[in-house]
């Protein structure tokens with residue numbers, strides 16, 4: 001049986017260790033899964049930093065010539081191998097042909113982003129004409145809210161998570177003020193039940209059911225950045241729309257991480273950045289989605305020449321021929337230097353499918369979970385021994401690749417010791433490490449090495 005077939009990942013892991021006749025913790029299991037992994041060649045499409053090049057590493061503890069253990073693709077994805085080549089091509093074209101680059105070459109600057117929108121649409125489950133690549137994530141969230149959030153006295157609320165990413169919280173707050181409403185009254189925040197870390201779908205749906213008549217927009221993340229929880233976007237969309245709300249998602253941590261079906265789920269709007277799981281480099285070109293059911297009804301509040309039909313854009317008639325749907329929301333010409341690395345990454349995504357990546361991801365993250373639980377769960381016999389609690393949902397359908405680990409000890413020292421040993425992950429004080437094995441370029445052996453290194457880091461930090 002193929003452990004990558006997408007069935008229950010814990011069961012698949014049990015089968016593999018039974019087949020090999022060794023414990024799940026044996027490095028043999030990781031090596032076996034890596035050999036079976038039909039996507040393992042995709043790692044070669046990325047540049048993995050060497051340990052010696054990472055500033056905090058300590059070469060007396062670890063071999064600097066090795067690849068680092070990069071588990072922080074949830075924050076900044078690795079550089080696609082082709083990014084540099086594409087950038088050099090455009091720099092070269094600029095040097096040699098100047099302004100002619102707008103219309104010449106394989107990536108004419110005046111419409112280069114249009115050529116990769118289909119590749120992006122495949123990643124988020126949309127039609128190409130439902131996607132625009134432009135601006136940054138928060139800018140796109142604002143542009144979308146300007147058109148979808150039209151509060152009235154009776155329906156003026158925006159429903160979001162209590163612990164939304166700060167930028168989303170501020171964006172929503174300022175949109176409410178912009179419309180002359182009071183965030184105290186109009187921001188409806190949902191929190192986990194007391195003693196729980198993540199939101200229950202039933203609780204989200206219940207708030208929508210109860211308060212829906214006063215909610216203008218439901219705005220959730222697809223995957224929660226801190227806990228790694230994957231929300232049931234289809235159910236939230238359906239519940240919100242049944243109550244007459246628009247439903248939008250910030251897919252910053254979902255795009256390129258989990259399978260999205262923005263079109264099929266009927267999501268009204270969405271936005272995402274491309275530098276996390278989509279590997280476009282810091283500050284990369286962001287995405288925006290508007291469902292095609294709105295193509296002729298939802299109009300941009302702010303206009304620019306890039307929203308004008310490409311065929312007549314450069315006639316400069318000052319009579320706007322607005323493109324339908326999200327394309328009309330474009331304001332400025334897009335930075336070609338950001339298109340290049342994004343194209344390089346999207347081409348790798350399109351060598352496979354989100355479905356195949358997700359199948360690997362389910363197994364990779366379940367493997368990480370099993371090893372963490374095996375070594376570091378709380379031991380009633382040794383309550384003082386440092387232990388780790390996973391705050392990400394244990395249901396694989398309610399998470400992406402990231403696990404958020406909450407430690408019984410202060411995390412700063414553990415994190416430092418991990419860094420000295422060539423591990424790149426993400427720390428949130430006082431006690432959380434976010435660890436994201438990314439199916440595009442991480443291996444089962446990465447996960448195995450991480451868990452072993454975590455043991456040394458915990459020992460070193462408690463000395």
Ligand SMILES: *Cc1c(COP(=O)(O)O)cnc(C)c1O
Pocket residue numbers: 136137138139165167168221225250252253273
């Ligand atoms: C990463 C992230 C952002 C960052 O916003 P930028 O505009 O790209 O700087 C915003 N919201 C969420 C949910 C994020 O995960």
